[in-house]
Every structure is written in C-alpha cells, then in structure tokens.
Amino acid sequence: MLRVEGVEKSFGDFKAVDGANLSVERGDIVAVIGPNGAGKTTLFNLITGQLKPDRGRIVFKDEEITGLPPYEICKKGIARSFQIVNIFHRLTVFENVQVAVLSHKGESKRLLEPARKMAVEETFELLRAVGLEDKAYEVAGTLSHGDQKVLEIAIALGNDPELLILDEPTAGMSPEETASTIELIKRLATERDLTILFCEHDMEIVFSIAKSIMVMHQGRTLIQASPEEVRNDPRVQEAYLGGEVCST
Amino acid sequence: MGGIKGRLALVGLVILLFLLPSVLPRFYTYIIALIFVTALLAMSLNITVGYGGMFQFHHGVFYGVSAYTVALIITKTKLPAWVAFCAGPVAAAIAGLLIGGFCVRLTQLYFGMLQISLGSLLWAIVFRWYSLTGGDDGIHGIPMPDILSSLKNAYYFILIVLIVCLYLLYRIVNSPFGRTLQAIRDNPGRCEAVGVNVRRHQLAAIVIATFFAGVAGVLFVVLEGSVFPDLLFWVLSLEVFIMCLLGGWFTFAGPIVGAAIIVSLRTFVGMYTEYWTLILGAILILLIFFLPEGVMGFLMEKFAPRLKAHVVEERSRAQG
Numbered sequence A: 001m002l003r004v005e006g007v008e009k010s011f012g013d014f015k016a017v018d019g020a021n022l023s024v025e026r027g028d029i030v031a032v033i034g035p036n037g038a039g040k041t042t043l044f045n046l047i048t049g050q051l052k053p054d055r056g057r058i059v060f061k062d063e064e065i066t067g068l069p070p071y072e073i074c075k076k077g078i079a080r081s082f083q084i085v086n087i088f089h090r091l092t093v094f095e096n097v098q099v100a101v102l103s104h105k106g107e108s109k110r111l112l113e114p115a116r117k118m119a120v121e122e123t124f125e126l127l128r129a130v131g132l133e134d135k136a137y138e139v140a141g142t143l144s145h146g147d148q149k150v151l152e153i154a155i156a157l158g159n160d161p162e163l164l165i166l167d168e169p170t171a172g173m174s175p176e177e178t179a180s181t182i183e184l185i186k187r188l189a190t191e192r193d194l195t196i197l198f199c200e201h202d203m204e205i206v207f208s209i210a211k212s213i214m215v216m217h218q219g220r221t222l223i224q225a226s227p228e229e230v231r232n233d234p235r236v237q238e239a240y241l242g243g244e245v246c247s248t
Numbered sequence B: 001m002g003g004i005k006g007r008l009a010l011v012g013l014v015i016l017l018f019l020l021p022s023v024l025p026r027f028y029t030y031i032i033a034l035i036f037v038t039a040l041l042a043m044s045l046n047i048t049v050g051y052g053g054m055f056q057f058h059h060g061v062f063y064g065v066s067a068y069t070v071a072l073i074i075t076k077t078k079l080p081a082w083v084a085f086c087a088g089p090v091a092a093a094i095a096g097l098l099i100g101g102f103c104v105r106l107t108q109l110y111f112g113m114l115q116i117s118l119g120s121l122l123w124a125i126v127f128r129w130y131s132l133t134g135g136d137d138g139i140h141g142i143p144m145p146d147i148l149s150s151l152k153n154a155y156y157f158i159l160i161v162l163i164v165c166l167y168l169l170y171r172i173v174n175s176p177f178g179r180t181l182q183a184i185r186d187n188p189g190r191c192e193a194v195g196v197n198v199r200r201h202q203l204a205a206i207v208i209a210t211f212f213a214g215v216a217g218v219l220f221v222v223l224e225g226s227v228f229p230d231l232l233f234w235v236l237s238l239e240v241f242i243m244c245l246l247g248g249w250f251t252f253a254g255p256i257v258g259a260a261i262i263v264s265l266r267t268f269v270g271m272y273t274e275y276w277t278l279i280l281g282a283i284l285i286l287l288i289f290f291l292p293e294g295v296m297g298f299l300m301e302k303f304a305p306r307l308k309a310h311v312v313e314e315r316s317r318a319q320g
Helices: A040-047 A070-075 A093-104 A120-130 A145-157 A175-191 A203-209 A227-232 A234-239 B004-023 B026-051 B060-076 B081-103 B108-128 B151-173 B176-186 B188-193 B198-224 B234-247 B254-272 B276-290 B294-303 B305-319
Strands: A002-011 A014-024 A029-033 A055-060 A078-081 A163-167 A195-199 A212-217 A220-225
Touching: A002 A040, A014 A029, A014 A040, A014 A195, A014 A212, A029 A040, A029 A203, A040 A163, A040 A195, A070 A078, A070 B188, A078 A145, A093 A120, A093 A145, A093 B176, A120 A145, A120 A175, A145 A163, A145 A175, A175 A195, A175 A203, A203 A227, A212 A227, A212 A234, A220 A227, A220 A234, A227 A234, B004 B026, B004 B151, B026 B151, B026 B176, B026 B198, B026 B234, B026 B254, B060 B081, B060 B108, B060 B198, B060 B234, B081 B108, B081 B198, B108 B234, B151 B176, B151 B198, B176 B188, B176 B198, B188 B198, B234 B254, B234 B276, B234 B294, B254 B276, B254 B294
Parallel strands: A014 A220, A029 A195, A029 A212, A078 A163, A163 A195
Antiparallel strands: A002 A014, A002 A055, A212 A220
16 A cells, blocks of 8 residues: 655765665554654654655555655655644633534535534544544643643544554553553554554553564664564664663 | 624714714814724734734735736726725736745744835835835825715725625634634644644735735725825734734724824824824833733623733743
8 A cells, every 4th residue: 555665865964764665555543662762653654754755666456655745745645743743722621623624525615604513423434433632722832731632643643544654652651541542543543444654662652562673773674573583583682782672 | 703792882872973973073073084994904913923923014005916916907997996906916926926925934023124125025016116106205095985975985885895804804814824823823843743834824814914905905096085105014913913912902993093093193193293203102101000901801701700811921921
C-alpha cells in the first residue's frame, strides 16, 4: 500500500534520512523504531509532505506522492498525528475534529452555512470512538496532555484515512493513559479497517502490537521484518548497544 | 448572540439607531455615521487579523482604493453613482487578491512588512498622480445621488449597509470557511495535514476582508463626499489595527467597540488638544497590561465561562 524507496533528506550538512526503505501492506500495523535522532519523525514528515525528500520515491496505492504538499497527500488517504501535541488550541474539542471532517467532506469552503449544524454526527461518532465525547465542548488548550494526544488521533481520523500514521502516540503519557491508548489503537485498527504506521520508544508496546518492524539507525534502514526476526538480528542489537531490544 | 433576550436586545438596539437622527443634533448624527463606517472597516480587518491570524498591517489601502474608485468613476465618467458604489468593493477585492497573493507566500511579520511596502506604493501613486487623483488635495465635492444628499438619508443608507454587512460577516465567521480559518490561525501546519490548502484559504479570507473594507470605503464617500490620500496612509491602517486589539480581536463585535472608542476619542479629545494620540497611547499601555484580550474579550471573560477557561490557558502558555 505504501512503499518508501531510498529516500534521503539533509538539513545543511546533516543527513537526517540517508536511504530509508519501508513497505506497508494493507491492514498491517507497522512500527518504525530506532534510537533518538535516527530520523523516524523526519521520515514521517517526508511521507506526509511536511518535508520534501532530496532523493528517493514514495508510492501510495500505486501512485507516486513524492514531494506533494501535505493537503494533497492527506486527500489521497493518509492522515497523521504528531509527536508534539499539534492541535487547535483555541477551538473546542468538537471543533478540532470537525475541521478535519469538514475538510474531508470538501465543505471547508462553504461560506454562509452555519458550521455548528454541519458534520455533527460524524464528529460525535469519532469523539465517541476515542472517548472524548464528554469533553466535546471544552477548549482544546485546556485538556490534559494525555487527552490532547488522544485528540490528535481523533483529528487524524476525521479525514477517514486508509493509512494512519502515528508519531509516538503515547509520548509523555502516564502508564494508565498509555495502556488505554494502545487499546484504542488496536481497536481502531480492527473496527475501522485501518492500516497503521507508527513509531514509538516503548519497545514493549512496539513488540506487542506491530506485525512488522522497521529499524532505523543514523537515517538508514537497517532491516524491516517480523518482530521475531528483528529481535534476533545482530545489527539491531548493535544499534541499540545490546540493550533494550534483548531485554524485552 | 444566542437566546431570545439577546435577540430582543439586538432588535431594540437597531430600532434605537434608526431613531437617533431624529433626536440628535446634526453633528452627533455625523459622528455616529462615521463610527459605523469605521466599525465596518475594523470588522473587515478582523476577518484577517482576529479570525485568520494574519498580520494585515495595511488594511487602509483597500478602503482607500475603493473610495478613490468611487470618486473617480463619479467625477470622471458619466456612469451612475450606483455603478461606482458597486465598483468600489470589487476594486478593493482585486487589490486584495493581488497584494494578498504576494503576501500569503510569507508568514507573520514578513507578511506584514511586505503588505506595508506594497500598500505604501499605492499610497505614493495616489499621492503623486495629480492629474488623476488630485494628489495630496484629494477629490472634493463628489456629487451624490439626490436620495443620499441629506445627512439623515446618508446615515440611514450607511446603517442599512452596515447591518447587511455585519449579518454576512457573522455568517461567514461561523461557517465552515470561518471555522477552518480559525483553525489555520491556531495551527496552520496541522490544517495542511488535515487536507486544507492553507494559502488558498488565507487568500480567500483576504479577498473577503478587502471586499468589505471596500464597502466601508464606499460608505466613507457617501458620508464625506470627498477622498484624500490619508485614506491609504499607513497611519490609518495602524489605527484600525488598534481598534481590533482595543475592542477584542477574538470576539465578533470587538472591533465595533474599538472603532467607537477611537473615533470618539479623536473627535472629543481632539476638540481640546491636537495631541489626542497621547491619550490613545496611554490607553493602549493600560490595555496591554490589564485587558490583553480587549474590551469585549474582557466582558466575555467576565460573563462567558467557556472563553474564560481558554483565556487562562492562553496566558499560562504565553508565560510558560
């Protein structure tokens, strides 16, 4: 469904991504792991158009999307959440998600109809799905960090994507919030027939839900394989200094 | 603006405004009409500043472009005045499209700087092109259709146009377009990621805002019967910007309050001293310290808990 081939991106002299390869099949849950600074977030930014690759190809559903602007990539069926909370702080929770739903339905440009009557059902359905229904009319900037991260996911779902990209969905969450978010992601994947690509520092989470894992090290793809193979790969163990991966 | 009480109050206010010219002296009728015109200008600016989060630093230019378009069509051609009245806002919107088209490529302060440059260019042309625009003298004694020639009728015309425009603006800021615009203000990057073409949306907002600034320009000519280059000068743009901040740029009616305060200050303090801007400066300093969300923002904070919550949050974010 998604193929990334030999993608490179430099910032000045620094090669943030230096030959990344990735393949995501429909219905998969794929994780990207790697030490800090391995280029995971940059790779996601390249896929969803926030950055343009210097070299390489990105193909989604047999269509090349390399270097397209984010709003066009989004319309092709890829939605994402961000590592650092990236929401509309002054709008309510409801409005946050509604903006995405309206955009998906191509209604963002309607000038004279009242927005409060539009896309209400769809928006509430999503809020129910992620468990933010009770907080629909709270201003997003006042939510707890954990709720804001969940709102991130809800906004991404507003575009009814086929491929959902989550950049560290549980970063900064308490253990309880993390557990419930993981449950949420698993449930969404099955209920909504989503293909999910995510990156995460917590190896326990990665190995518990990913069907396929891609390991990045210094901007390069080391390997993409099943969790079992990744766990036993000597290069991966070396990249992690023989630590984290073995112990889980 | 919800609730039956709110609606009744609004209707009452409108009726009151319609009765005013019959009881007020001429001078006050004129001042209130001037507040209406300025309020519409400030409201149109707030589409881009308050709702769009764009640094529209030279909004006065579009007001001036429209006023001059009206003046030139009436004085230099044989077309009826009503044609000129329609052409004004269209000319302003075209200017908005051209200038805005360049500006939306930049962000924040650079957007504002470029707009001041391009706007000042237009001002310089108007200021210097004596044969067409009358240069620094402007154009005076622009003949109006008979029906608008009395101040009372001009007042009614301005009031009616203002009400229609406010209604349209209210619909626009509460439409999906307006909501998406506010989302862009809060977070343009995220908006792109949910499939919104941010630059095009911003440009559309600028064109809408400049169109309404153009309507205000038409009303100015109706009221004053003259135009002068100051309409396009950056000082006026700054004043209008201050009206939005003063009244409350995150509220719908804020700019009206700001316009009323500033026009009144200029008129009534201006009677005693030509340094009325001193008073304005002092008020602004107080405003920044005590009412960072403007007068309306302050009132909403007092009376609408929903806004209160986010004001507190915004402040803590700004400090943190």
